[in-house]
Amino acid sequence: MRFATWAGGAGVVSDAGLHPLPSGVSVLDLVCSGLPAALEAGSSALAGPPVPLASVRLLAPLTPPTVRDYVAFEEHVEGVRKSIDGVGGVPPEWYRAPTFYFTNPYAVVGPFDDVPVPPGSERFDFELEVALVVGRDGTSLAPGDVDIFGYTIMNDWSARDLQAREMKVGLGPAKGKDSATTLGPWLVTADELEPYRDADGFLALDLRVSVNDTLVGQDLLSNMGWPFEELVAYASRGTWVRAGDVLGSGTCGNGGCLAELWGRGHDVPPLVPGDVVEMTVEGIGTIRNRVVSGVDLPPVQAARPRPRIRRRDV
Structure with missing residues (x-):
């Protein structure tokens, strides 16, 4: 079953259109209720008249409490590492455990929304991923105990110039990643x-x-280094994952982002306003976002040299 959210409602997707859920019921509510209850609610909605898909603006399928993003594709790491920090190859630490970072849940955008270039960026990029949605709360889970409610397409938009600078400090990515994340359709x-x-x-x-x-770019999702159940289990080690949490696969290889191509010596330009990025995942669907001009802000003020004063003057 396919669940969608649109401006003014949420419901089930069929070939005939969108079948609304009862007023006030969100897709996140269904996820938290568990898959059996969600399927029952969806079946009831399908009995009602459809809303034409073309008549609504689709939003992200749900509002996630948290968003984690992994780097689960070895080929992506090989290419993008060279373009970000100038070092080729895959670090041995990558093979030891699936690595992720937390990204900004407030930056989630819809499957056909315009996406502004982040302030100060001149090397804007897309990242083709699939994201899972956790189906049940859990802590320190074994992979066999993981409950995955479903999957959606994820575009982890990236300001590569901002990312490269901040990661030299040993933290991040942060501002290089939090301008937009597309989920859908x-x-x-x-x-x-x-x-x-x-x-x-x-x-x-x-x-x-x-x-x-x-x-x-084109790849198979099965080229991941770990299956999705392992990603959820790792995220839950010593802490909690909650129903509705979104976990991205990380960017696929073979042209899943421009930075990988840059790292392999391909002369392809970064994204600019007017470019349209379309992603299609078998069994899920298609998202399509147009890049637009972003907010023009003044440069970030540099830090002052540390004064090394230890006491206030009396």
Whole structure:
């Protein structure tokens, strides 16, 4: 089943359109109720008349409490590391555990929204990912105990110049990543994608991204270093994951972002206003965002040299 959120409502997606849930019920509410209850509510909604898809503005499928983003594709790390810090190869630490960072849940945008260039950035980039939505609260979970409600497409928009600067400090990414994260077009329940699971437990979905209708990248989701259940289990070690939390796969390889191509010596320009980025994931759908001009802000003030004064003058 596919659940969607739009301006003024939420509901189930069918070939006929959007079937609204009862007023005041959100997709996050359904996720927190558990998959069986959500499917029952969705079946009831399907009995009602549809709203034409073309008549609404789709929003992100849900408002997530938190958003974690992983780097689970080895090929992406190989390429993008070279373009960000000038060092090639994959660090041995990458293989030891799946690494993630927390990104900004307030920056989530809809599947067809315009996306402004972040203030001060001249190297704007997309990142093609698939995100899971946690289905049940849990702590220190084993992979076999993980409950995944469903999946959606994720574009982790990135200001590569801001990212490169701040990561030299040993923290981040931060401002390089928190301007926008696209989720959509809807949330597909996990059972819908089980036919794509391969013998190793990975979802072998085809991933594609184009810029201005020119194909830039294509990969299989099954090229991840860890299956999604391992990502959730790792996130829960010594802490909690909650129903509705979003965990991104990290960017796929083979052109899943421009920075990977830059790191491999490809002369492709960064995104500029007017560019249209389209991502399609097999079994889920398509998102399409247009890049627009961002807010023009003054430069960030540099830090003053430390004065090393230890006491106030009396």
